[in-house]
Amino acid sequence: MPYSDHQERVDSYFDSRSSYWAEIYNARSVKGVIYQHRKAAVLGWIDELALPPGSRILEVGCGAGLTTIELARRGYIVDGIDSSETMVEHTLHAAIESGARDRVKVVRGDAHSLPFEDSTFSLVLAVGVIPWIESPDTAVREMARVVRPGGYVLLTSDNRARLNHLLDPRWNPALGPLRRLLKRVLERTGLRNSRSFVPSHFHSTSYIDRVIYENRLEKLKAVTLGFGPFSFLGRTLLPYSDGIRLHHRLQALADRGVPGLRSTGSQYLVLARKPQDFSPQA
Numbered sequence: 048m049p050y051s052d053h054q055e056r057v058d059s060y061f062d063s064r065s066s067y068w069a070e071i072y073n074a075r076s077v078k079g080v081i082y083q084h085r086k087a088a089v090l091g092w093i094d095e096l097a098l099p100p101g102s103r104i105l106e107v108g109c110g111a112g113l114t115t116i117e118l119a120r121r122g123y124i125v126d127g128i129d130s131s132e133t134m135v136e137h138t139l140h141a142a143i144e145s146g147a148r149d150r151v152k153v154v155r156g157d158a159h160s161l162p163f164e165d166s167t168f169s170l171v172l173a174v175g176v177i178p179w180i181e182s183p184d185t186a187v188r189e190m191a192r193v194v195r196p197g198g199y200v201l202l203t204s205d206n207r208a209r210l211n212h213l214l215d216p217r218w219n220p221a222l223g224p225l226r227r228l229l230k231r232v233l234e235r236t237g238l239r240n241s242r243s244f245v246p247s248h249f250h251s252t253s254y255i256d257r258v259i260y261e262n263r264l265e266k267l268k269a270v271t272l273g274f275g276p277f278s279f280l281g282r283t284l285l286p287y288s289d290g291i292r293l294h295h296r297l298q299a300l301a302d303r304g305v306p307g308l309r310s311t312g313s314q315y316l317v318l319a320r321k322p323q324d325f326s327p328q329a
Contacts, residue, residue, distance in 0.1 A: 081294065086114060088270070090117055109134065112134075114172070119147035127154075131155075159189065171193060173201075177205070177248075178247045183250065184258050187262045197322075204249075204250045204252075266318075266319045272314050273298070274297035
């Protein structure tokens with residue numbers, strides 16, 4: 048798919064579903080609880096960094112602005128960037144409503160070409176961005192460029208080996224070639240409209256680690272989190288309350304390092320650091 052077409056579909060999706068992404072962090076659903084858990088983990092990791100007040104932070108893909116505002120409330124100067132015009136407006140409105148407008152700047156832009164000078168930020172974060180972009184390698188290279196030496200990059204990706212997909216034939220990665228073949232057949236026969244497809248991507252944790260390494264960032268820590276909702280052939284198996292309880296139980300086991308669970312959460316969170324002696328690639 049040409050890059051311009053890919054980006055157009057992604058922007059259209061987020062423009063049309065901006066309210067969903069603003070509300071999901073308060074939703075009492077399995078997905079909502081997982082996104083809330085992810086946000087809390089991201090903010091917890093940032094708090095542990097103990098960056099000095101007034102440090103500049105860039106949020107790539109600021110979305111509805113929830114994390115941007117939380118960071119501004121902590122006394123940081125936050126730049127947000129998003130390719131969706133509606134999301135930019137959401138973040139600006141949230142900054143005004145929260146009284147943090149003087150510590151927040153938001154622009155519309157592309158993660159593949161960040162409009163900032165080299166070594167500008169103490170921290171760059173991209174939460175829920177990697178699944179929607181055409182080239183994670185290019186985006187991470189840009190993040191590494193604009194963060195200062197000794198600064199941090201914190202990102203998340205959608206884990207390809209998530210447990211709920213492994214257990215459902217409709218999503219199992221091993222059946223991916225068969226699904227792609229079926230999609231091509233349906234498109235050629237006119238039974239599936241490819242224009243309605245929103246391009247998002249699942250990545251293996253090893254691929255994300257490799258992208259970080261190849262862009263000369265040092266991985267400090269990483270976890271997976273989020274279990275569910277569980278389904279079979281696309282049909283949800285548990286009521287949302289049972290699904291939430293199961294998520295918490297499996298997450299507790301994953302946090303204890305239980306094999307088979309510690310690497311199969313739906314979200315992969317990674318914190319990396321830019322070396323002090325960082326030199327750009329030739």
